Amino acid sequence: MDTSKSKQEWLENKLQPAIKKAPEREEQFLTTSGIEIEDVYTPDDHQAFDYNQALGYPGEFPFTRGVQPTMYRGRVWTMRQYSGFASAEATNRRYHYLLEQGQTGLSVAFDLPTQIGYDSDSPNAQGEVGKVGVPISSLEDMEILFEGIPLGKVSTSMTINSTASALLAMYIAVGKKQGVDPSTLNGTIQNDVLKEYIARGTYVFPPSPSMRLTTDIFHYCAQNLPQWNTISISGYHIREAGSTAAQEIAFTLADGIAYVQAAIDTGLDVAKFAGRLSFFFAANTNLFEEVAKFRAARRLWAQIMKDRFGAKDHRSMTLRFHTQTCGHTLTAQQPDNNVIRTAIQALAAILGGTQSLHTNSRDEAYATPGEDAVTLALRTQQLLACESGVADCIDPLGGSYFVEYLTDALEEKAREYIQKIDDLGGALRAIEQGFPQREIQESSYRTQKDIESGKKVVVGVNQFISPYPEITGLLRVDAAEAEKQRQRLASLKARRDNERVAQALNNLKTVASSDENTMPAFIDCVEAYATLGEICDVLRGIFGEQEEILVI
Amino acid sequence: MADAEMIRVLVAKPGLDGHDRGAKVVARALRDNGMEVIYTGLRQTPEMIAQSALQEDVDVVGVSILSGAHLELFPLILEKLRKKGLGDTMVLAGGIIPEEDHPALREMGIAGIFGPGTATNDIADFIRKAMAEKTIN
Numbered sequence: 282m283d284t285s286k287s288k289q290e291w292l293e294n295k296l297q298p299a300i301k302k303a304p305e306r307e308e309q310f311l312t313t314s315g316i317e318i319e320d321v322y323t324p325d326d327h328q329a330f331d332y333n334q335a336l337g338y339p340g341e342f343p344f345t346r347g348v349q350p351t352m353y354r355g356r357v358w359t360m361r362q363y364s365g366f367a368s369a370e371a372t373n374r375r376y377h378y379l380l381e382q383g384q385t386g387l388s389v390a391f392d393l394p395t396q397i398g399y400d401s402d403s404p405n406a407q408g409e410v411g412k413v414g415v416p417i418s419s420l421e422d423m424e425i426l427f428e429g430i431p432l433g434k435v436s437t438s439m440t441i442n443s444t445a446s447a448l449l450a451m452y453i454a455v456g457k458k459q460g461v462d463p464s465t466l467n468g469t470i471q472n473d474v475l476k477e478y479i480a481r482g483t484y485v486f487p488p489s490p491s492m493r494l495t496t497d498i499f500h501y502c503a504q505n506l507p508q509w510n511t512i513s514i515s516g517y518h519i520r521e522a523g524s525t526a527a528q529e530i531a532f533t534l535a536d537g538i539a540y541v542q543a544a545i546d547t548g549l550d551v552a553k554f555a556g557r558l559s560f561f562f563a564a565n566t567n568l569f570e571e572v573a574k575f576r577a578a579r580r581l582w583a584q585i586m587k588d589r590f591g592a593k594d595h596r597s598m599t600l601r602f603h604t605q606t607c608g609h610t611l612t613a614q615q616p617d618n619n620v621i622r623t624a625i626q627a628l629a630a631i632l633g634g635t636q637s638l639h640t641n642s643r644d645e646a647y648a649t650p651g652e653d654a655v656t657l658a659l660r661t662q663q664l665l666a667c668e669s670g671v672a673d674c675i676d677p678l679g680g681s682y683f684v685e686y687l688t689d690a691l692e693e694k695a696r697e698y699i700q701k702i703d704d705l706g707g708a709l710r711a712i713e714q715g716f717p718q719r720e721i722q723e724s725s726y727r728t729q730k731d732i733e734s735g736k737k738v739v740v741g742v743n744q745f746i747s748p749y750p751e752i753t754g755l756l757r758v759d760a761a762e763a764e765k766q767r768q769r770l771a772s773l774k775a776r777r778d779n780e781r782v783a784q785a786l787n788n789l790k791t792v793a794s795s796d797e798n799t800m801p802a803f804i805d806c807v808e809a810y811a812t813l814g815e816i817c818d819v820l821r822g823i824f825g826e827q828e829e830i831l832v833i
Numbered sequence: 834m835a836d837a838e839m840i841r842v843l844v845a846k847p848g849l850d851g852h853d854r855g856a857k858v859v860a861r862a863l864r865d866n867g868m869e870v871i872y873t874g875l876r877q878t879p880e881m882i883a884q885s886a887l888q889e890d891v892d893v894v895g896v897s898i899l900s901g902a903h904l905e906l907f908p909l910i911l912e913k914l915r916k917k918g919l920g921d922t923m924v925l926a927g928g929i930i931p932e933e934d935h936p937a938l939r940e941m942g943i944a945g946i947f948g949p950g951t952a953t954n955d956i957a958d959f960i961r962k963a964m965a966e967k968t969i970n
Contacts, residue, residue, distance in 0.1 A: 393848070393849035393850065393851075393900060394849065396849075397849050399849075405849070406849075407848075407905065407906075407909075408848060408902035408904075408905025408906050408909075409848055409849050409850075409900060409902050409905075412900050412901040412902050413850075413900050413901060477851075481851050482850075482851020482852075482853065482875050482876075483849075483851055521854070522853075522854050523854055523858075609854070611949075612949060612950055613948050613949045613950055614950050646929065646948070646949045646950075647929065647931045647932075648901065648929065648931050649901065722857055722861075725854055725857070725858060726858055726861055726862075729858050729862070729953065732952075733952045733953065733954060739950070742950045743952075751932060755931055755933070758901065760905075829874045829875050829876070831872075831874045833857055833860060833861070833872050
């Protein structure tokens, strides 16, 4: 029996006769990004492959294999469950519980009024207080949220964008009250408003003043909070809105390019701020495409920072990222299946070298997760870290003919999109013209049609359907919580030094109208117990409000 | 003639919720199904939704909520519709709405509730059937 000497020989002599006898399951196998997958990959597919150029070593350019030399052998990823609901008290209890259960970092979910700059007593907040996160209207709420949690020891990620300056100011103020020097604070604010216009929807101000607030934070933190991640440039919401993996990389890195350029334009040196940029991606169930996505994103960002922005030090070129498993893949039908989906997605994130990870809970197609469901989601991460062995070797899929092929293909597709965005005048101009929004909507509609036609199988939804037991133990947010929150706010307004509040707000108005850095004025306001709504009203008066860029 | 018979649907996003993937997919699918669809965009107050329903003279109002504010927002939307004389307009709910809240929503007059995993064709069929019954009655 002769064996094939090349892929071509095998295709002709072995594969094609076999397919003639019995056709394969599909005529064409595709990833979510439309990359065609062949039967097998071999060295013949990588004839021009140059190891040092394509992959390099962990902690070295182009960082394809990982951003640190030891990766999970030194310390496993940070387990960080996004969490917040009802009230500062209830959320504080959940944080203590999660830390007791072995979670290693905090991640704050704020309610929508807080994210959009309304106090809990605003008419605009009706029905939304404490619903998708914790309501924070003043420093007093923030003090309760972190009661008994040493900010000098824990790292905290805050999903806050348009109102990031005020919430960061509150975090600094709580730290000071605990006796923690701001220079030692560890954590992240999302602070990525571009993707709010694209996909997430909690924008407040128009792009130009928003970008100014963002770069003010870059400047302020470079001097005062050197360990703080000043932004988390997010592809997660772009993916959740329906994008493919390639679009997720491209639109996220295009936003990243816009932030770096904006910071340079205000006179910041790349070496001073680029090392504090961080990223946030989704993990979908298509395992190999996802692993390749993380690797391609790392390599592409390193090249962009080096070639486009002339970054010199390695730190400025590394793409460090948080990952969350894909919420949109969770099903209301057969909710136990969600545990399995989440486990596969978490595995993809780990094999892709994530720095921190949130795993979704099985009940999230119904409500904000309950305590039992969150615990199981955290256990999924712990099991992967401690039992599976996947954390013992760096980039274990590196060198796989298939994964390297996908990594190259995704990088190329992402580059093409970034080129298109450059041609449109950069991320902001592209967003104003609705380009990424339209691309995402096309992908999301195609996915829906594929599910409805049965082309894309969702277990328990369009195949393997069975009756399922009703889910129990769902978290309910009592309406009384919102009332309590409004009362606390009223009592604060009566108790505080209102003259000092007026002075601080007035100062913010002056500073925001000039080109001075706004961060000290934000800190002054929150320390005087000015409310978030009062602060944002001042800014709305100066900056105006953003209208939706409606694309459909 | 065909135009006069075309079913008109308002797809609305009330409150502060930014999750619009579902609303946009449904809007497009109903349009592909031959209906006239008006999409409001984000952050609509109950008053704005009722005003759009009146102005656009729609047969159906589809409301998408994923923030958990459904029990607070739906009564306000229904009240505003009634005040504008649109108490008969069919109102549908979509989004993240736990089953235990379905009876309360139906009680207040929501005609159909469509959660995650719903096929868009099922929504279109539901609307066509309900509109046909309305015409007969």
